[in-house]
Amino acid sequence: MKRCILEGTRIWQGDPEAKDTYVDFKGSFRTEGTGRVFLRISADSNYTVWVNGQVAGFSGCADYPDFRRFDRIELTKFCREENELRITVWHYGIQTQTYLSADGFLLFDIYEGTNLLLKSDRHILSRINPFYRNGYCKSISPQLGCSFFYDATKSETPYQESVEQGPGLAHWREQKPLRLKAPVKAKITPSDKGYFIDLGKETVGFFFLEADSPEEQLLTVFYSERLIGGKVNGRPGWLDFSLEYKAKKGENRYLNTFRRIAGRYLFIECPKGLNIRYAGVCPTDYPLVETHRKFADPLVQKIYDTSVYTLRCCLHEHYEDCPGREQALYAMDSRNQMLCGYFAFRGSAYQRSNLVLISKGLRPDGLLSICFPAGMDYPIPFFSLVYVMQVYEYLSYTKDQSLLPIVRGTLDTIMKTFRSRIEENGLIASFEYPFWNFYEWTDLSHNASQIGRTKEDKTPKQYDLSLNCMYIYVADMYDKMTGEHTETEGMKKAIKEHFFLADKGIYRIDTLHDRYSQLSNSLALLAGLGDRELAKNILTDPDMIPVSLSMTTFLYDGLLKTDSGYRDFILENIKTKYKKMLDAGTTTFWENEDSILDSKAVESLCHGWSALPAYYFHILEA
Structure with a gap:
């Protein structure tokens, strides 16, 4: 390039x-x-x-x-x-x-x-x-960065010659420009403290205001994906979903095209009243062409269409985990999004551009950063292995082999880094500071306490089933792409020795606990370490930690690898999980199955990694 x-x-x-x-x-x-x-x-x-x-x-x-x-x-x-x-x-x-x-x-x-x-x-x-409050640095979230303050009462200032820098x-x-669409229909209801706005569905775009103000006044605009007690909670937990606009007396017309916001609801706090002609959002999206798949089952159709809309809400300059609090490109999240996109949309240039961008996030220690780009980094080793899978799937679905020479160096370095960490016992230990050993948002798999740890913090050494099985799984993909041969038989034997619970017929989640999860055991299936008996136990053991919404992809793929007869189970499982969200009135799919119940109201109600039905409904011919 x-x-x-x-x-x-x-x-x-x-x-x-x-x-x-x-x-x-x-x-x-x-x-x-x-x-x-x-x-x-x-x-x-x-x-x-x-x-x-x-x-x-x-x-x-x-x-x-x-x-x-x-x-x-x-x-x-x-x-x-x-x-x-x-x-x-x-x-x-x-x-x-x-x-x-x-x-x-x-x-x-x-x-x-x-x-x-x-x-x-x-x-x-x-x-x-002169109109934006420069240096304001008001944070929305640590991941996303700043909101803004616009002062329409300020006056014009003179221009001068620019300074050349290099x-x-x-x-x-190699992407198309984003589109700016007409304002969505907004239902505006006055209250004693301002105006409540319902956009009708999750909407991603730019704040737009047309209103007359009786005098100068500060407007604080809160936005949210949900209502708490019937009200817009623009400051849940550590987040601040608000922007500020100082209105001038008379006519105000303002469109912000710098900071995308996301949600369904807005509340404009204005102490002195407004004559609003419009207040809401102008959507912006990437111009992908949909394939418009039709299904006989109305529920399947609704789940599919909502999945595709969720995908659309989560891709702009690059894939985003969510359009609200982060807008960040992760390997795991974007892998699910790309996989769905091969079937839901035409073309593959967008996936290719993202894969090239991710490859530039290679750290000096040989793994990828948490996001791309990332100035604040908590690298996740598991996600570096996911990138190998992403590239393999891209080559498989698009037949575009020209990407491989561009990203080959990154792939080689990732695999070399993991190989170098295989210990005498045949396993890769969980990574020390500054890494975050995250797999999914479930017990013993999120390890969120590691985000704030320091180099001096000491934690017991452990080996994680998910990491070792994932290494074996993607090593096969790497070898098929590159013609290399990665030795994994020794690791397979070590996994059986250190993780398998013979009395249960399942694998424990790590070497410090005798608990077990659907995710890690599904990865064992994909790594060739299980059979139909393990698949049955994954679904029937009452003590099994259930897989989270985004990671059902590994469960479904593991089951299908052992028996294609799991097709009907998978389709019914998807319908059960996603119908619950639709019945709650959602217009996009959530970060986790119970995100709407999050007491802190910080979990996303629009998350790209949860759009997996768009993929499975295609390959299983729902």
């Missing part, structure tokens, strides 16, 4: 390290009407482009400082003979699980055919945006 040299140079105004800062740029260009007009643009962090006052493009910084990518946006329909260009860049500058901190910059060029019309250099005028090197992000 070669880098392109854009004609422009990187430019900025003010301190490029300043946190939570908005910088405006403006210029002009003339078209001849001889060809299509395209903008190539790269920035740190999020940008919005206006041509002649119309939003022409927007996106986020989903890359690495040493692997900058540029978007290619067609401007033709926005252009006339003389054109005004305005760009605002929002620089985060704060490490999160969705952003790796670097200096703020803007880089662009505009072409009509092969004719260069405009490029970023010192002659592009710029200023610190050459314009970037890779083309």
Whole structure:
């Protein structure tokens, strides 16, 4: 993958390290009407482009400082003979699980055919945006980062020449631009403290307001996926789902195209009343084409359609675990999403782009970071193995072998790292600090206490069944991709020796506990360490820790590997689990089966990894 040299140079105004800062740029260009007009643009962090006052493009910084990518946006329909260009860049500058901190910059060029019309250099005028509260740094969540404060009562400030920062090197992000849609229908109900808004379903997009204010006043807008006691709880637990807008007297029209929000409900807290023409969300999504599968069973159809909508809500610049509190690209989450996408949508360029991005998250210790990019990192070893599976499945479903040379180095390093940790007893121990030995959100598998541990913290050494079985499972995939031969027979023998409970006919979850889980035993099936008897015990043992919603993929695949006759069980199991969510009124599928019951109200009610019916309904011909 070669880098392109854009004609422009990187430019900025003010301190490029300043946190939570908005910088405006403006210029002009003339078209001849001889060809299509395209903008190539790269920035740190999020940008919005206006041509002649119309939003022409927007996106986020989903890359690495040493692997900058540029978007290619067609401007033709926005252009006339003389054109005004305005760009605002929002620089985060704060490490999160969705952003790796670097200096703020803007880089662009505009072409009509092969004719260069405009490029970023010192002659592009710029200023610190006077309307956003710069340096505010109000956190939504540690994973996602900042919300915003917009002050419509502020006045315009002058522009000056930009400061050049360096050459314009970037890779083309081979994805289509995100779409900005018309505002969704919103039911607005006044109350004594403000206005309650119901969008009718989970909606992902940008806050949009059209209203008249009797005087200057601060509006605090809360948004949420659920109601608690009939009210919008915009500050559950450690989260803060709110944004602030200071209205000017008279007409206010505001659209934020920098921070996506997600939810069904909003509440606008306004002490002095408003005459609202519209308040809600303009959806934004990635333009994938659906396959529109039809099923005879109405329940299956409803589950499938809701799964596809859940997938759509969780993909923008890249796959997202959830569109609300994190918007983060994880290997495990995106593996489920990609798998569903091979059947629910046409094309595979989006999956490919994400797999390349993930490959850039290789750490010096040989495993992947927790997210991509990630400035705040709690690496999960199990998820590094999932990446090997992701690439294998991509090659299998798309037949696009050109990806392999690009990511081969990452695959080799991951497998080498795991091989190097095989001990004399034939097993890989759970990883020490700074790693998080997460598998799923169930007892003995989430290990959430490891997130806050330090290098000095000592924990008993243990070996986890899930990790060792997953290594064996993906080693076979790695060998098929690369032609290598990975020795796993010794590990298989060690697993039987250290984990198998002969009196139960099942494997224990780790070497410190005699409990057992559906996930780890399903992985044993996939690793070739079980038969129909183990499959039966996984489903019937009353003490078995049930598999979580996102990890049912391993349960279902393990069962099908032993006996295709489990098809009917799997379809009924899916219908039972997902009907419960539909009966609760959901319009997207939850992070876990009981997320709606979460007392802290922080679990997501829209999670891409839970859209698995979109895959299984296809392969099982529901």
